[in-house]
Amino acid sequence: MRIDWSLAAARPLAASLLLVAGCNARTPGIGGDAATTGSKPQGAPPSTSSARPETAPAASRSSDVPPVADRAAFRPVTLETIQRAQHKITEGHAVGVNLQPYCEPEVQAPGGTSPVGEMAWPELRVTDYQPLHDLLSKHPSFIGVVPERKRRSIVIVFEPDFQDWASIQAQIPVSRRVPVELRPGCHTRKQRELAQKALDALRKEPAVASALHAWAPDASIAGFRVFVLPGDTATAALVAERLGSIANVWFSRPFGNH
Numbered sequence: 001m002r003i004d005w006s007l008a009a010a011r012p013l014a015a016s017l018l019l020v021a022g023c024n025a026r027t028p029g030i031g032g033d034a035a036t037t038g039s040k041p042q043g044a045p046p047s048t049s050s051a052r053p054e055t056a057p058a059a060s061r062s063s064d065v066p067p068v069a070d071r072a073a074f075r076p077v078t079l080e081t082i083q084r085a086q087h088k089i090t091e092g093h094a095v096g097v098n099l100q101p102y103c104e105p106e107v108q109a110p111g112g113t114s115p116v117g118e119m120a121w122p123e124l125r126v127t128d129y130q131p132l133h134d135l136l137s138k139h140p141s142f143i144g145v146v147p148e149r150k151r152r153s154i155v156i157v158f159e160p161d162f163q164d165w166a167s168i169q170a171q172i173p174v175s176r177r178v179p180v181e182l183r184p185g186c187h188t189r190k191q192r193e194l195a196q197k198a199l200d201a202l203r204k205e206p207a208v209a210s211a212l213h214a215w216a217p218d219a220s221i222a223g224f225r226v227f228v229l230p231g232d233t234a235t236a237a238l239v240a241e242r243l244g245s246i247a248n249v250w251f252s253r254p255f256g257n258h
């Protein structure tokens with residue numbers, strides 16, 4: 001299964017999520033990729049299971065749950081792997097290329113639904129990144145556009161095996177209010193497909209289903225931002241244990257119930 005991606009404009013609740021989502025998302029299934037323009041991340045169906053308390057042990061697995069994916073399968077792609085390929089780059093171009101795989105998950109502000117502290121960027125405008133998404137969204141290797149808040153730049157993320165950077169440099173207008181940088185993502189399409197299956201499997205575990213209520217593409221890690229009910233640190237820890245760096249866990253109530 002190929003997972004497509006889409007960038008959406010910021011909204012008060014999920015502003016940071018929608019800024020870092022990828023492109024070309026299909027209408028998602030339950031719990032699937034949902035960061036399309038004008039849509040919300042999709043949640044799990046109602047469950048009769050009660051939320052697991054914070055002190056609860058790891059959830060027991062029911063017999064119909066698929067085998068757990070090995071966390072090692074989600075290890076980030078390394079710079080050494082990227083550098084083995086022959087890359088086409090226009091040196092000295094205003095749009096720079098950095099071959100270090102981009103893996104900069106945003107950190108949630110305690111008790112909030114926005115990035116913490118220095119990650120805020122009030123001067124950012126939709127026009128700084130939306131035209132770039134519109135320009136590149138149909139490219140088969142495009143993952144997403146990330147407003148890089150710490151460095152005040154726009155990062156455009158592509159699949160780790162992408163090599164023809166010069167062709168993208170040539171498409172982007174060089175006169176820009178905010179600098180633009182091209183980067184490979186730190187997880188592959190196959191890894192995201194496997195992570196989707198792992199999240200689907202977690203949703204079938206009774207002790208987890210009620211707390212793990214949604215996830216959506218997150219281009220900042222070429223993976224997923226996963227939403228867990230506030231306070232359920234045990235479920236958050238389980239997601240992190242199963243999926244490692246391909247999942248960025250945030251606490252939130254189900255969308256539409258804030």
